[in-house]
Amino acid sequence: MNAGDSGEGGNRVDTLDIETTRAWILATAAAVDSHRDVLTELDAAIGDADHGANMHRGFTAVAAAVGGDYAPETVGQLLGKVGMTLISSVGGASGPLYGSAFRAAGRQLATPEADGDQFALALRAALDAVRALGAAAAGDKTMVDALMPAVTTFDEAVTSGAGLRAAARAAATAADAGARATTPLQARKGRASYLGERSIGHQDPGATSTALIFAALADTLDGTLGRMP
Structure with a gap:
């Protein structure tokens, strides 16, 4: 069974096309907007309280850049646009990290649509880019703690044979669990690491915003693929 994973519509095509990708990015921008204060509060506890504002500014710029008349020829071109916009509009470490992730993913998707196997390779490339740039590992209390799982x-x-929609929902659940699991960790990277043991007991804002991106992906695929004839 393809996109459905629901027992209906066995002829559904389980791929991520340009318009679905655009919808995912716009859904991410909306999620960042609605969670701006949450991200700010989390960062105020262990950082400099600007993660919410930075992510909001970045994805507001992204929504403007990829909406309207923007007509990419491939999924990768769209994701590359997202990455470059984040790098140019977001201050601190967030812009380069998230921007590099989207750009790396985009380089793997030089087609008008991508299936689950292709998108898995793109996600792996995004993770590799973040780890290379930030030199962070699982357990360091960073966005990697949500991105890696x-x-x-x-x-x-x-x-194991799951369709794109089911795989995205599983990934979103794992990202959320990973973000929540940063609470008891002591930060070993970034500004939060300067706090030492005082960073324990606070959920990492970068892991939280990463989980929002995956939740937006899963929600978009649930709404888009679930309605395909």
């Missing part, structure tokens, strides 16, 4: 879970789901 999401990427691994997505890949495992696709490998």
